[in-house]
Amino acid sequence: MNNALTSAKAAYKLTHILDLYSQVHGTRRFPVDVVELAKDAANQFGWSDPITQVEAADIKGFEGALFPNDDKSAWCLLYNNAMKSPGRIRFTQAHELGHYLLHRQQQAIFQCGEDDVVNREESEISTEAQADSFAAALLMPRNDFMAQMDGCADFEGLSACAERYGVSLTAATLRWLKHTDRQAVLVVHRDGYMNWAFSSQAAARNGAFFPSRRQLMAIPEKSLAADESVSLDRSGTEIAASTWFPHARDGLSLQEMKIAANEYDTVMTLLLLPRGASVWQPWENQD
Numbered sequence: 001m002n003n004a005l006t007s008a009k010a011a012y013k014l015t016h017i018l019d020l021y022s023q024v025h026g027t028r029r030f031p032v033d034v035v036e037l038a039k040d041a042a043n044q045f046g047w048s049d050p051i052t053q054v055e056a057a058d059i060k061g062f063e064g065a066l067f068p069n070d071d072k073s074a075w076c077l078l079y080n081n082a083m084k085s086p087g088r089i090r091f092t093q094a095h096e097l098g099h100y101l102l103h104r105q106q107q108a109i110f111q112c113g114e115d116d117v118v119n120r121e122e123s124e125i126s127t128e129a130q131a132d133s134f135a136a137a138l139l140m141p142r143n144d145f146m147a148q149m150d151g152c153a154d155f156e157g158l159s160a161c162a163e164r165y166g167v168s169l170t171a172a173t174l175r176w177l178k179h180t181d182r183q184a185v186l187v188v189h190r191d192g193y194m195n196w197a198f199s200s201q202a203a204a205r206n207g208a209f210f211p212s213r214r215q216l217m218a219i220p221e222k223s224l225a226a227d228e229s230v231s232l233d234r235s236g237t238e239i240a241a242s243t244w245f246p247h248a249r250d251g252l253s254l255q256e257m258k259i260a261a262n263e264y265d266t267v268m269t270l271l272l273l274p275r276g277a278s279v280w281q282p283w284e285n286q287d
């Protein structure tokens, strides 16, 4: 029964098949051809209701959709390709494939919104979060990703990975932040205010996070992010950590990187703190 299939198991199984295929045939492993994989998925899992159509559709207000024919013997996967980058389209296709693999028994039709697909509010039980998690694991297998980064922790390395996997820089950065042991924070901002921010576990544990979903947060004045004369800094500039984190001790610095994400009309800032550095207010420190 596919009820037991989780996003991790489904992605692992397909990753294994894709690894073998490219080894045997000597073909390129990345980026994943999601269209071909979707059409072959029922075959791989031994199911009788395949995805038979994968088509672009320019329908306002949705990124992707999945629905069956009348007797549920075949499925159609639609994706919006209007003004979208290949990376976003690939992520959307993989997200819908995730719904097909994981959720089609519990829901008949899936229509996925125009939210930023790679940065939904996370809730382990939500089908949307599970489909996202499947898509990220399928497109950017963890072992390969961490081997590619190999100690590197900047937009240089992350841009190269985004290129390798055919995904947006946002999707690649989030994937890295969820698995790295480095203290790093991604801040996505526009017009001087944060749209959202995401911290690696090590960063959050040491107080380096921004509650940008709960309150309007301004970009600090002396940051590289606020400096309009700099539009690109992939490898980073050293600045005082207290610029971003007021409780950081004197003398502590961090690497600040910056890149304009034209696709979303936003700017992405990556902050990298030294290992082990805490920026909690002293009396909040639980250690």
Ligand SMILES: [Zn+2]
Binding pocket: 095, 099, 110, 111, 112, 113, 127, 128, 131
């Ligand atoms: Zn969805």
